[in-house]
Amino acid sequence: MxxxxxxxxxxxxxxxxxxxxxxxxxxxxxxxxxxxxxxxxxxxxxxxxxxxxxxxxxxxxxxxxxxxxxxxxxxxxxxxxxxxxxxxxxxxxxxxxxGNGLRVLAAGMEGHSGSGIEATLTGLQRSTQHAVFLAVLSGEAVVYTHKVDPKLSYSIAPDVGSQLPLFTSAAGKAMLAFLPDDERDHLIGDAATRDLADDLARVRDAGFAIDHGGADPSLCSVAAAVLDNNGYPVAAVCVSSLVFVLDPAELAAMGRPVIDAADEISRRL
Incomplete structure (x- = not known):
């Protein structure tokens, strides 16, 4: 060199x-x-x-x-x-x-606050003694963004980030029922049936949705929509367990505390 x-x-x-x-x-x-x-x-x-x-x-x-x-x-x-x-x-x-991706981010950030979403979900889990979730819409599915597990020897599915069908899961039907008519009809599309329409009407009247083995044969859930200031469903609070632990009547009895938790989160948005 x-x-x-x-x-x-x-x-x-x-x-x-x-x-x-x-x-x-x-x-x-x-x-x-x-x-x-x-x-x-x-x-x-x-x-x-x-x-x-x-x-x-x-x-x-x-x-x-x-x-x-x-x-x-x-x-x-x-x-x-x-x-x-x-x-x-x-x-x-x-x-x-x-879009839903931005809502997932917003829910995740709010969950970092000890007085926010996480605290509400934890309170509901303690009062029901069952697994509690927060889910958001993502196309024709629901995505779970938060999970508070009971201290059991087994874990209740799904995990955070998992998806379940929109039309059969309790969280999906809870949000679907409160969507604007045109958006709901667009999402349902060819899946529209009289049974689904009647089911969503019952959800709107009761304020919560129930699924007993529909989305997953081993799981049962009760869910209520989290509504924004315009009444739009941005998420759903869900309590889940195994089908042999809770029957439909027991799930329905949890409807009121689930609605209360969803309303509390709505006030924080």
């Missing part, structure tokens, strides 16, 4: 950068540009999520572009990605609103 002397450098001898070092420098610049671009995209997506989360009404693409100062093309591209990941959802008429 050849090195230039200090005097040669001071006398103006051109410094030749080895090819491998020049290539490394070029690659580093490309990586820095890629990182800067990724950070910029993340920043834009967070600004848009924050805007939608704070808005009481769905927003048009143009409204989001004006509020964030971003080009409509960039807004559309980011909205498409966020919708694919369920963090936002288009309403079908050119408007966008928070």
């Amino acid at each position: 050849h090195f230039l002397s200090r005097s040669a450098i001071l006398n103006g001898v051109p410094l030749k950068i080895p090819e491998n070092l020049a290539q490394t420098s070029s690659e580093a610049k490309i990586k820095m540009k890629t990182v800067d671009s990724s950070q910029n995209a993340i920043s834009k997506a967070l600004r848009m999520l924050s805007l939608l989360a704070q808005s009481h009404d769905p927003l048009r693409l143009g409204d989001i572009a004006d509020a964030t100062g971003m080009p409509k093309s960039s807004v559309h591209r980011i909205l498409t990605i966020l919708a694919d990941e369920s963090y936002i959802e288009p309403t079908g008429d050119g408007f966008y609103q928070p």
Whole structure:
């Protein structure tokens, strides 16, 4: 390897950068540009999520572009990605609103507070002595975001992050019953039956839903919807056990405390 002397450098001898070092420098610049671009995209997506989360009404693409100062093309591209990941959802008429993914994040953050969702769920578990869950809608299923297990020799399924069918689970029917008619009809689609319609009508009247071996042959549950200020079901509180432990009548007797827990969480939203 050849090195230039200090005097040669001071006398103006051109410094030749080895090819491998020049290539490394070029690659580093490309990586820095890629990182800067990724950070910029993340920043834009967070600004848009924050805007939608704070808005009481769905927003048009143009409204989001004006509020964030971003080009409509960039807004559309980011909205498409966020919708694919369920963090936002288009309403079908050119408007966008928070999606189930964002609601899961919100529920998870609220659960970190000792006086928030976790405390309410823990109180319900202590009073019923059965497993307690919080679930949110995710397409045609419900996703469980919180779980408080009783101190038993066995664990009651499902685990946090698990999904159960929307139309057969108690948590799913509790939320489905309080959805706007058009959204509920869209979700039900070809699964619509007179029995399901009658079942959802009973849920609306009673304020809670019961499932005894429908979603899972070994499980039974009673659930009530958590409603926001507009009466929209953002989640459901659910008490679950094994089918040979609780019969339908015993589940129904737990309906009132489950509703009370759901209402308490609604007031915290």
